[in-house]
């Protein structure tokens with residue numbers, strides 16, 4: 001049985017934890033405008049507020065559709081419009097650092113209007129819960145913390161879902177819900193230290209502004225306090241040197257290196273430091289959770305045997321050549337791609353053109369910093385015509401390598417089966 005738990009404190013409890021200045025701001029706004037009351041969302045018990053229909057600046061939140069948010073991007077394979085989900089074919093992901101216009105987009109609901117208008121009015125990042133001093137930080141406040149820049153792989157937990165047999169439900173990502181862009185921002189740890197983390201802190205509960213207005217629970221996930229305090233975990237304010245684009249979380253998002261993309265909350269406006277594991281809907285049941293032990297394809301283990309999905313496992317992508325190209329016999333074929341391994345490091349990448357009978361090692365190019373992806377390349381020459389598949393298999397520094405067949409789980413998470421690119425050799 002899936003147990004649904006109420007994970008947010010009531011609005012009145014929440015208001016008590018907000019620094020005075022914000023509370024005053026709130027009361028003034030509500031008193032003056034009466035707008036909220038006329039919209040009927042400030043009624044008895046503040047239920048709408050409880051559901052998060054108001055942001056921390058206490059303006060009504062408006063979510064816009066994909067087109068208003070400037071989506072889709074050119075050449076994108078679009079899975080759904082509202083909420084918007086789209087990815088790129090592997091050969092379009094050949095860059096060492098993924099340009100913003102080639103970064104996949106994964107949304108659980110609409111994009112906040114604030115992000116589209118780049119409107120910082122009333123935006124605050126609230127840090128509350130198990131801290132000595134609650135904070136409500138403005139963008140200026142965040143910019144005063146020291147800024148760090150790093151390339152980080154961001155990959156949706158469901159990337160590769162379409163390769164699961166039997167089929168699983170959910171966005172049918174192929175291989176392109178992954179990218180490695182350059183992120184700039186402040187260390188989450190510096191911000192948490194400014195708030196003073198209490199010894200009782202166990203986990204974060206991360207919230208964003210994209211609160212669905214159908215009353216469903218907002219997309220919210222969390223990370224263990226140890227990961228939050230890791231020097232590589234960021235509150236990103238910029239992507240590839242520019243202010244965050246609307247689709248990628250303006251004005252702030254989390255970057256949690258090595259972990260599944262869902263940990264990287266966009267449109268971030270609250271980090272609730274908790275004394276227990278975050279128990280939002282997206283942390284419970286079968287959501288972003290995988291079986292504690294290998295299961296037979298198609299089986300559904302009892303919910304108590306499900307564990308929160310965290311770091312990615314070893315994986316690689318062939319970005320060159322493009323699938324289904326024809327080459328002449330004897331022509332050297334340049335083969336290239338990326339490899340990454342969650343919190344581990346890539347050790348080597350092997351390729352095969354005969355369904356895994358023989359393998360050759362590729363040249364590995366080290367990542368530009370920890371948690372960026374590695375690149376690999378080699379040249380192949382096939383002297384006989386026919387149908388071939390280029391297979392790539394990465395291994396990491398723990399000795400783990402990619403599987404030949406995809407281990408199965410009910411929601412199709414963490415797929416890392418080897419990538420196979422078909423080509424033809426003609427006389």
Ligand SMILES: Nc1nc2c(c(=O)[nH]1)N[C@H]1C(S)=C(S)[C@@H](COP(=O)(O)O)O[C@H]1N2
Nearest residue numbers: 104105106107108156208261262264265266
């Ligand atoms: N607020 C919010 N944050 C979110 C999401 C969301 O729907 N809302 N989706 C998550 C998921 S599942 C992924 S994979 C990444 C995708 O980030 P991107 O759209 O920048 O590629 O954002 C994560 N952060």
Ligand SMILES: [Mo]
Nearest residue numbers: 156157261262
């Ligand atoms: Mo995701």
